[in-house]
Amino acid sequence: MTFRISIGPRIRKSPYFDATVAAGVTDMTIYNHMYMPTGFGDFEAEYRRLTETVALWDVAAERQVQITGPDAARLVQMLAPRDISKMKVGQGRYALLSDATGKLINDPVLLKLAEDRFWFSIADSDMEYWVGGVATALGLDVEVTEPDVSPLAIQGPNAPLVVADLFGDWIRDLRYFAFRETELDGIPLILARSGWSKQAGFEIYLMDGTRGTELWDRVMSAGLPHGIGPGSPNVVERTEGDLLSWGTDTRPDANVFELGLGDFVNLDMAPDFIGKDALKRIRAEGPKRRRVGLFIDPPVLAPAEHNWTVRGPDGDPAGTVSIAVPSIRLERNIAIALINVAQAGIGNRLVVETPEGPRDAEVTGLPFIQPG
């Protein structure tokens, strides 16, 4: 059952759109109001490139919410559960944004570009309005905008080889989430060590949307000796490696403690941030659900198209599968699920309501596969 995606001006085309069409893109989604490639016609080859050589991804849809002005740091600190005063220019931090009830509303990377200039590099929700709503209500002296910045990801074990060929050996000293402003053939960009995979990887934040094809082609050429090819954020690799997919794994109301991300949230620091009180309460009471892995019994299942209900052996509700895929490296059905704490013990047996009927499953730890 397949459907065409409507291509029209309500949704933006990425600066790499034409390049991905030339590279044979076959499948797309929409992310932050922009078309984003999700397949080039050979899923297994794309998975192998990502896990064995190197892949090039159009992730321009990972948009930036830019905050500038005298109150920029103050506003960022109101939103992000990290001590911003300790961040240096050129550093990035995973910043889990919660609302006042403790619900996770986005999981961006926060980049500090200057003392009064920050980017939230966002997952698929309009954080510009959250940031802007807070700033407007408080009359803060900031500008909240979406700059012309479009990431291109280079992911896979050979990514450092490609990126070193392009930029030089200094890239090997970049720490995770660190970045540097630079250029390539005069194309203005930021190079960051980051990316939505558990492989080695970098992201090039293109800062001139008219030069997407040029950048794509340049990286592709440099990558050829290293086995590069087109790809996209990979649902099997991310499930095996337990990368969070905001929206998939979090809807409609998950919090960081249920998701096992409490270590990224500093409730004990001095600065306050939105959601801190609610999260303290949740921590004190203990989360009600837990993010766990499931091995679902054979035969091979088609990847989940929507959330599946999980029940205990007696038919009582136990939780929800957010994603289920056949693992290529493990050769079995794996899933990530949010399960009531009482039923979330490793080894516990549950029943998953799949479109192919109820299927037995066993709770396991995450990730399924440790990075490299």
Next chain:
Amino acid sequence: MTFRISIGPRIRKSPYFDATVAAGVTDMTIYNHMYMPTGFGDFEAEYRRLTETVALWDVAAERQVQITGPDAARLVQMLAPRDISKMKVGQGRYALLSDATGKLINDPVLLKLAEDRFWFSIADSDMEYWVGGVATALGLDVEVTEPDVSPLAIQGPNAPLVVADLFGDWIRDLRYFAFRETELDGIPLILARSGWSKQAGFEIYLMDGTRGTELWDRVMSAGLPHGIGPGSPNVVERTEGDLLSWGTDTRPDANVFELGLGDFVNLDMAPDFIGKDALKRIRAEGPKRRRVGLFIDPPVLAPAEHNWTVRGPDGDPAGTVSIAVPSIRLERNIAIALINVAQAGIGNRLVVETPEGPRDAEVTGLPFIQPG
């Protein structure tokens, strides 16, 4: 050039998803993080149903931002450019939401369900975060949520016949945007006189997401004698009738005066709202661009896939086409554009940069077709 749309759990399926698949949906988009049908394989037949008989649309993706609590009316008044104190329960109003700079950030219908309960029935941007950000920053005593409410639209000249057969003749007395809470075979719903077309029409706000197929089938059966069939928001009909498409016509920074929607914004009332000062300034200075129609010279153009640049006869930038389609009723290429005021006079000649090359065009008034 067509692409498959990825179907996965990051994007929600509408309660009518299965029913639209059974009805033969072929094309989809994503709107408010939900799949939304955009075609059933015969565009002209769908257009004829909408303009000559009646069509049934899955518009569940038109989500509701619900605001409840003691400060609900106060918060709504801070956001909407209408005098909320004059709204009665059961009334709806077109509510153009602007940010502090005057930029239009959504154009929802505001429904008043109780003195302390409102819905913004939103276009495709996450207004939950705008509303929530303001409420959180000010510590207002409200809850901002997305309720289980999924509109189904019945649009076309025969829509009143279908809806009267289903609900009774009282529906003929509903004024535009007015609504009533009721039920159908025990299915809880709100019936509203509204819909994103220039035809007669109603929307059924389903209030139990488990009963989508049942509701779809019930309406389809009642509509058969009146020529009903599946359809979706129609780009040609909306362009002919000059309905605003938020995102298409407004990106990235249009304001209500440029869009010709100043009459829906009350800058002279007592209550303040976000954006009022900026909009007063824009009104005083006069908008810099104007939303106009363009007749683009033959031959027939394919519908626009993205915004097109418009230039004056000397090649100087004049503005942007937001949508261009071949009009079925007028049998010529029509477009909606945002044009610099100096070049926006009726009859002015411009040049549109289409993918098929530059094409002469003439400025005209809107709408192209007055509602019947």
